[in-house]
Amino acid sequence: MTSADPVRRSTYRHGNLRQALLEAGLELARAGGHDAVVLREATRRAGVAANAAYRHFSDRDALVHAVSLAAMGELAHTMEAEQATLPPSTGPAEAARARFRAVGTGYLRFARTEPGLFRAAFYGRLDMTAAEAAESAGAGGLTPFQLLGAALDDLVACGVLPAARRPGAEFLAWSAVHGLAVLLVDGPLRAVQPDQADETTRLLLDMVERGL
Amino acid sequence: MTSADPVRRSTYRHGNLRQALLEAGLELARAGGHDAVVLREATRRAGVAANAAYRHFSDRDALVHAVSLAAMGELAHTMEAEQATLPPSTGPAEAARARFRAVGTGYLRFARTEPGLFRAAFYGRLDMTAAEAAESAGAGGLTPFQLLGAALDDLVACGVLPAARRPGAEFLAWSAVHGLAVLLVDGPLRAVQPDQADETTRLLLDMVERGL
DNA sequence: CCTCAATTGTGGACAATGTCCACAATTGCC
DNA sequence: GGCAATTGTGGACATTGTCCACAATTGAGG
Numbered sequence: 001m002t003s004a005d006p007v008r009r010s011t012y013r014h015g016n017l018r019q020a021l022l023e024a025g026l027e028l029a030r031a032g033g034h035d036a037v038v039l040r041e042a043t044r045r046a047g048v049a050a051n052a053a054y055r056h057f058s059d060r061d062a063l064v065h066a067v068s069l070a071a072m073g074e075l076a077h078t079m080e081a082e083q084a085t086l087p088p089s090t091g092p093a094e095a096a097r098a099r100f101r102a103v104g105t106g107y108l109r110f111a112r113t114e115p116g117l118f119r120a121a122f123y124g125r126l127d128m129t130a131a132e133a134a135e136s137a138g139a140g141g142l143t144p145f146q147l148l149g150a151a152l153d154d155l156v157a158c159g160v161l162p163a164a165r166r167p168g169a170e171f172l173a174w175s176a177v178h179g180l181a182v183l184l185v186d187g188p189l190r191a192v193q194p195d196q197a198d199e200t201t202r203l204l205l206d207m208v209e210r211g212l
Numbered sequence: 213m214t215s216a217d218p219v220r221r222s223t224y225r226h227g228n229l230r231q232a233l234l235e236a237g238l239e240l241a242r243a244g245g246h247d248a249v250v251l252r253e254a255t256r257r258a259g260v261a262a263n264a265a266y267r268h269f270s271d272r273d274a275l276v277h278a279v280s281l282a283a284m285g286e287l288a289h290t291m292e293a294e295q296a297t298l299p300p301s302t303g304p305a306e307a308a309r310a311r312f313r314a315v316g317t318g319y320l321r322f323a324r325t326e327p328g329l330f331r332a333a334f335y336g337r338l339d340m341t342a343a344e345a346a347e348s349a350g351a352g353g354l355t356p357f358q359l360l361g362a363a364l365d366d367l368v369a370c371g372v373l374p375a376a377r378r379p380g381a382e383f384l385a386w387s388a389v390h391g392l393a394v395l396l397v398d399g400p401l402r403a404v405q406p407d408q409a410d411e412t413t414r415l416l417l418d419m420v421e422r423g424l
Numbered sequence: 425c426c427t428c429a430a431t432t433g434t435g436g437a438c439a440a441t442g443t444c445c446a447c448a449a450t451t452g453c454c
Numbered sequence: 455g456g457c458a459a460t461t462g463t464g465g466a467c468a469t470t471g472t473c474c475a476c477a478a479t480t481g482a483g484g
Contacts, residue, residue: 013433060471126399127400168412172416178399181391183386226461260463268461272442
């Protein structure tokens with residue numbers, strides 16, 4: 001089942017090829033990560049000749065990069081959704097703590113629910129500009145990285161995290177959560193049972209909270 | 213400069229093709245990570261027809277996997293070297309702490325020094341058996357994962373780490389260090405300056421020590 | 425309304441790669 | 455000394471990314 005949906009069109013122009021290619025690329029990435037994003041298959045799904053893609057993406061890499069940003073956007077959505085499910089807390093400090101943990105659990109939920117998109121989100125030859133690009137943002141307009149930063153700011157504002165520890169804290173928390181995600185998704189920990197993964201997630205966030 | 217060293221040989225048999233392919237694969241991985249390991253190029257460098265590889269590896273994936281294990285072995289060596297440079301410590305607790313940190317700094321040194329091998333070490337469709345395979349061991353016979361476990365055991369033995377926190381601790385420490393490594397090597401943090409990476413490494417290990 | 429240039433798609437081609445099949449050279453065991 | 459297993463070779467095929475020349479369509483300016 002390589003090519004699906006060979007859309008026949010009557011007009012010579014496609015109309016919205018760039019978007020169609022991006023969506024096809026996202027589907028491919030969802031199924032197999034960034035290196036499952038194959039240009040020709042995307043054009044096939046869009047019902048268009050292979051070369052047409054080059055009118056919208058200079059390169060296969062350009063398509064993959066666009067897919068990366070979109071995948072990061074989906075990650076942001078999952079993180080927002082996780083924060084939205086939080087029960088009302090007792091106090092502001094507890095609320096800030098819960099929001100912070102939700103950033104991590106949302107991140108890991110996404111990685112385990114959409115492993116292909118997760119891998120695609122972080123392997124497109126990207127730098128920090130990608131982590132702050134508007135295309136990578138969720139409904140609230142914040143990228144995953146910015147959601148983490150906001151949660152950390154809240155921790156400081158509520159006195160949970162000493163201000164002296166704030167600088168660079170995003171990279172520490174990010175590293176810990178990202179590391180577990182990578183090990184679970186396509187690292188040596190891929191075989192662990194879901195409930196064990198949940199438990200490890202909890203322990204990891206405990207460690208981060210204590211250690212930050 | 214695709215194929216180098218087109219070794220001419222007089223005998224029909226190569227003599228040690230498997231090893232030659234593995235070494236060629238390691239060189240390719242060193243230069244470009246696991247997906248730079250291309251079967252035909254490896255055979256070219258070994259001075260042999262492309263199909264000869266199939267007598268020793270069932271698949272390209274099998275070659276990549278062997279390269280992964282070998283790369284993990286090199287990682288183990290770097291970690292051992294890092295531990296070997298430790299100055300004599302004041303007490304056993306300090307020594308255990310230093311050995312533990314050396315595991316992390318060695319890991320990150322390897323990732324930054326040999327990014328290609330590092331990537332290759334962790335993307336070969338591997339599970340925990342790879343982390344404990346003899347091929348992945350260093351001079352001391354321990355794999356990177358086992359070196360970490362030993363360091364944690366020492367922490368417990370010296371009373372630095374409560375025994376109740378020991379179960380699963382390797383996965384927490386590993387996640388944190390691995391995450392930073394991945395973000396630095398081909399994640400969004402690839403552009404940070406070396407001294408900033410050093411500083412972040414230090415902060416990360418502080419966090420882990422406090423939080424474990 | 426008509427022309428003409430810019431835009432967007434098409435078709436054919438090329439090199440590279442992983443992998444398969446049939447065949448050849450060599451080795452070593454009985 | 456013969457014969458079967460092992461190890462390499464040669465040629466082939468499908469797939470992919472990418473390039474070049476060309477075709478269809480669109481839209482702006484006269």
